Amino acid sequence: MSTCEYKPGLEGVPVTQSSISYVDGKQGILEYRGIRIEDLAEKSSFLETAYLLIWGELPGVAELEAFEHEVRYNRRVKFRIRDMMKCFPESGHPMDALQASAAALGLFYSRRALEDPAYIRAAAVRLLAKIPTMVAAFQSIRKGNDPVGPQDDLDYTTNFLYMLNERVPDELAAHVLDVCLTLHAEHTINASTFSAMVTASTLTDPYAVVASAVGTLAGPLHGGANEEVIQTIEEIGSVENVRPYLEDCFERKSKIMGFGHRVYKVKDPRATILQKLAEQLFEKFGRDEYYDIALEMERVIEERLGSRGIFANVDFYSGLVYRKLGIPVDLFTPVFAIARVAGWLAHWKEQLEANRIFRPTQIYTGPHDFPYTPIEQRRTNASEYS
Numbered sequence: 001m002s003t004c005e006y007k008p009g010l011e012g013v014p015v016t017q018s019s020i021s022y023v024d025g026k027q028g029i030l031e032y033r034g035i036r037i038e039d040l041a042e043k044s045s046f047l048e049t050a051y052l053l054i055w056g057e058l059p060g061v062a063e064l065e066a067f068e069h070e071v072r073y074n075r076r077v078k079f080r081i082r083d084m085m086k087c088f089p090e091s092g093h094p095m096d097a098l099q100a101s102a103a104a105l106g107l108f109y110s111r112r113a114l115e116d117p118a119y120i121r122a123a124a125v126r127l128l129a130k131i132p133t134m135v136a137a138f139q140s141i142r143k144g145n146d147p148v149g150p151q152d153d154l155d156y157t158t159n160f161l162y163m164l165n166e167r168v169p170d171e172l173a174a175h176v177l178d179v180c181l182t183l184h185a186e187h188t189i190n191a192s193t194f195s196a197m198v199t200a201s202t203l204t205d206p207y208a209v210v211a212s213a214v215g216t217l218a219g220p221l222h223g224g225a226n227e228e229v230i231q232t233i234e235e236i237g238s239v240e241n242v243r244p245y246l247e248d249c250f251e252r253k254s255k256i257m258g259f260g261h262r263v264y265k266v267k268d269p270r271a272t273i274l275q276k277l278a279e280q281l282f283e284k285f286g287r288d289e290y291y292d293i294a295l296e297m298e299r300v301i302e303e304r305l306g307s308r309g310i311f312a313n314v315d316f317y318s319g320l321v322y323r324k325l326g327i328p329v330d331l332f333t334p335v336f337a338i339a340r341v342a343g344w345l346a347h348w349k350e351q352l353e354a355n356r357i358f359r360p361t362q363i364y365t366g367p368h369d370f371p372y373t374p375i376e377q378r379r380t381n382a383s384e385y386s
């Protein structure tokens with residue numbers, strides 16, 4: 001077998017053929033199933049977008065109604081899962097709680113009929129419906145309260161904010177979050193999507209697929225950057241301190257969270273949409289210094305790093321938006337997961353349609369024919385184990 005060139009992180013290596021989404025990083029274009037993200041953000045709901053991603057085309061009126069109906073009536077989570085969540089430590093990270101809860105769904109709905117479109121649809125509906133309920137439930141439980149059940153007359157995103165905060169949210173707040181979910185629903189082959197595809201390729205159940213993707217999204221190099229944007233803004237503290245703080249970062253060559261992207265070398269189109277939404281929120285609920293600091297950061301970074309293709313990415317404004325919506329910082333990544341379930345499910349379905357188990361190769365760098373040393377002759381440093 002020939003030895004291929006090793007690409008750390010598989011950078012630039014195609015791992016699939018996919019018709020789900022497309023990114024042009026030079027022109028700042030993102031499309032889901034060929035449709036520009038700007039159109040979807042303006043004209044479609046998150047659930048409509050999820051349908052598009054999973055089944056390949058926008059639903060008609062009756063199809064969308066039926067889909068929304070199915071999702072609405074699948075939001076409840078078994079009491080055994082809620083009871084299990086009550087045993088989780090309240091200091092645990094909500095992403096860990098979500099990963100465990102998503103995996104637990106497999107205990108209740110484990111029948112694998114991956115060749116049956118009805119099974120695929122039921123599993124997709126169930127995951128889209130129950131993941132927000134589980135995120136909100138952990139938030140209530142860790143505050144010492146019983147989880148708030150879903151309210152059937154509320155739409156998907158309104159209901160999530162209702163379960164999270166125990167009150168029906170403002171209409172603009174729910175709309176803005178719904179657009180955020182659309183923007184985060186899919187983004188070609190990133191780490192968590194690849195993780196979902198690898199797990200799917202073994203023909204395991206979809207709950208294991210989503211649980212593995214949640215675990216991958218949880219890492220700070222992937223889903224966690226929006227948490228760190230807020231921390232950076234807090235550290236900066238004032239508009240006057242933006243330039244000196246950033247100059248210090250440039251000097252130390254430290255990365256500024258919420259800027260730069262492996263693919264986009266212009267401003268992330270999702271950041272542009274989110275910024276407009278953030279402005280609407282600030283207009284309605286009051287502008288605070290966080291936003292002024294953010295604007296000044298973007299100005300200085302564009303001035304200093306723009307020529308190197310480093311601009312604001314989606315995480316820069318999503319943190320600001322979620323904070324303004326009253327979402328706790330450590331729930332930012334679980335909210336990302338609620339959205340990305342749509343993309344993971346689309347890739348799960350696509351993977352099954354032309355499946356081959358992932359089994360890459362390696363370039364072995366260890367010894368051969370190494371002599372076996374009997375245990376009594378092996379050197380041990382006793383102090384290491386005392």
Ligand code: ACO
Pocket residue numbers: 221222223225253254255256257258259260261262263308310313314315
């Ligand atoms: N701040 C300052 N400098 C940066 C930044 C940044 N945010 N991003 C990249 N650079 C610089 C690097 O220091 C490096 O400089 P050098 O050539 O002098 O060493 C150069 O640009 C290339 O950086 P890489 O990390 O190699 O670029 P890559 O394409 O691999 O990384 C990444 C992209 C990981 C997103 C990077 O820009 C980054 O770490 N950004 C901050 C974290 C962040 O916001 N992540 C969220 C991304 S969006 C998402 O995942 C949903």
